[in-house]
Amino acid sequence: MIKVISYIVILLLTALMSFFLIFNFSPSFKKSVQLKIVNQIDNIASSRISNNLNAKGSVAAEFINIPIEAREIAPDIIQVTGVGNTHVIQTSEGDIMFDTGLSIQAAKQMSALSEIYPEINLSHIILSHSHADHTGGVKFWYEDGVKIITHVEFEEEQRYLKELETYFWNRNRTLFPFMPESPPKLDLLSTGGIKPNLLVENDRPFKFTKGGMDFEIYALPGAEGSDNLVLWLPQKRVLFSGDFFGPLFPQFPNIFTMRGEKIRKPFEYIKSLEKIIDLDPVMIIPSHKDPLDNTFFINEGIRKILGATKHVHDETIKGMNSGKTVEALMREIRLPPELSITQEHGKVSWAVKSIWEYYSTWFHFDRTTELYAVPQSDIYNDLLGIIDELKMQKLIQNYIDRGDFLKALHLIEIVLFDRNYRGPVLNFENFVLKELLKQANDTTKNSYEIYWLNYKLNNNQERLEAQ
Ligand SMILES: [Zn+2]
Numbered sequence: 325m326i327k328v329i330s331y332i333v334i335l336l337l338t339a340l341m342s343f344f345l346i347f348n349f350s351p352s353f354k355k356s357v358q359l360k361i362v363n364q365i366d367n368i369a370s371s372r373i374s375n376n377l378n379a380k381g382s383v384a385a386e387f388i389n390i391p392i393e394a395r396e397i398a399p400d401i402i403q404v405t406g407v408g409n410t411h412v413i414q415t416s417e418g419d420i421m422f423d424t425g426l427s428i429q430a431a432k433q434m435s436a437l438s439e440i441y442p443e444i445n446l447s448h449i450i451l452s453h454s455h456a457d458h459t460g461g462v463k464f465w466y467e468d469g470v471k472i473i474t475h476v477e478f479e480e481e482q483r484y485l486k487e488l489e490t491y492f493w494n495r496n497r498t499l500f501p502f503m504p505e506s507p508p509k510l511d512l513l514s515t516g517g518i519k520p521n522l523l524v525e526n527d528r529p530f531k532f533t534k535g536g537m538d539f540e541i542y543a544l545p546g547a548e549g550s551d552n553l554v555l556w557l558p559q560k561r562v563l564f565s566g567d568f569f570g571p572l573f574p575q576f577p578n579i580f581t582m583r584g585e586k587i588r589k590p591f592e593y594i595k596s597l598e599k600i601i602d603l604d605p606v607m608i609i610p611s612h613k614d615p616l617d618n619t620f621f622i623n624e625g626i627r628k629i630l631g632a633t634k635h636v637h638d639e640t641i642k643g644m645n646s647g648k649t650v651e652a653l654m655r656e657i658r659l660p661p662e663l664s665i666t667q668e669h670g671k672v673s674w675a676v677k678s679i680w681e682y683y684s685t686w687f688h689f690d691r692t693t694e695l696y697a698v699p700q701s702d703i704y705n706d707l708l709g710i711i712d713e714l715k716m717q718k719l720i721q722n723y724i725d726r727g728d729f730l731k732a733l734h735l736i737e738i739v740l741f742d743r744n745y746r747g748p749v750l751n752f753e754n755f756v757l758k759e760l761l762k763q764a765n766d767t768t769k770n771s772y773e774i775y776w777l778n779y780k781l782n783n784n785q786e787r788l789e790a791q
Pocket of ligand 1: 408457458567612
């Protein structure tokens with residue numbers, strides 16, 4: 325019996341040892357094992373999102389449900405769909421890749437591509453910017469000798485996104501509650517670690533020819549960060565836009581995103597839009613969703629985005645010079661009807677605030693206390709101690725009756741700052757948040773505003789249930 329057991333143990337050990345030897349010394353075997361693991365993680369993540377009630381109907385859920393398939397969208401151009409699209413441009417001397425999708429979708433994107441194009445021979449990977457939904461697949465696609473082309477600012481963007489990973493992860497999880505508790509530990513799946521070997525500078529396009537096809541890479545900062553670039557195929561007049569236009573077209577730009585990240589320079593974005601108008605594309609291939617090939621729609625769309633961004637930028641500057649407050653400008657500045665475009669992603673009033681703070685930074689020259697590290701909320705508890713609670717509730721009710729929901733919310737926030745508070749003001753908060761959500765849904769439908777209000781409503785619900 326002991327002999328049989330030791331025989332089995334020896335067999336198992338030999339199998340394990342050969343697995344580790346092959347795993348470590350055969351890169352292709354290692355990659356195939358890693359891809360299988362990644363594929364399993366993706367299956368779990370997708371079902372987690374589909375099962376999560378909060379994700380239903382959201383843009384994030386819509387994206388994760390996009391089927392992963394490879395399709396020829398123009399001669400010599402293959403798009404592999406997913407949360408972020410991966411593109412392959414075929415030439416007789418090798419293939420160029422533009423953007424690489426999410427890491428957890430890499431295995432599925434690779435197998436979808438191999439079904440219609442098994443003999444891929446990559447020479448360059450071009451990355452539109454450093455966001456994980458565009459760079460996640462690099463570690464899987466990369467082979468020795470492949471050139472990785474990015475904007476010169478890519479590494480700096482990658483650095484701060486990595487260093488602040490936990491901070492941004494926690495913020496994003498508030499808005500997207502279906503996200504796992506912490507960032508992926510597996511090196512292959514985590515962000516960062518990409519080392520570009522060809523950098524493109526602003527105003528200095530990088531051009532090359534391969535298999536008779538011309539490639540021009542333009543740095544167009546200001547959209548989703550300072551490291552944006554686009555790929556232009558001049559013979560075909562096709563533009564690979566990455567995230568330059570955002571997930572919708574035409575949409576008002578998300579100048580500073582409310583979920584955080586560094587500033588996006590509004591004037592750079594305007595200059596970048598003008599550059600695209602000069603190129604005059606007949607087809608735009610974004611790294612999210614479907615290509616656009618209606619030239620009238622493309623031209624009209626870009627002109628509207630440019631006009632709308634310029635209008636909001638110039639009106640904000642005018643208002644700043646005339647001494648108006650940022651809040652007054654947030655209320656007053658509107659898109660004229662001829663420039664009206666969706667604010668589902670970027671919101672005009674938030675752009676006003678962003679532009680204001682972009683030019684004048686953190687001190688609003690409003691209150692002295694702004695200069696010091698004691699927030700107003702530090703006195704809320706003492707204040708409540710001397711305020712008649714019933715009078716406070718009556719004031720909140722009056723504001724609500726007059727439709728002054730934001731004034732009501734200011735008072736509500738003072739009361740609810742005490743996490744142990746249980747009482748009728750929680751019901752007022754519930755009512756006001758629902759009204760704001762209704763207004764958001766009836767007007768801009770801005771997804772980030774809706775995510776935030778839902779998050780606060782869930783919090784409110786938990787507190788109401790606990791009382
Ligand atoms: Zn993206």
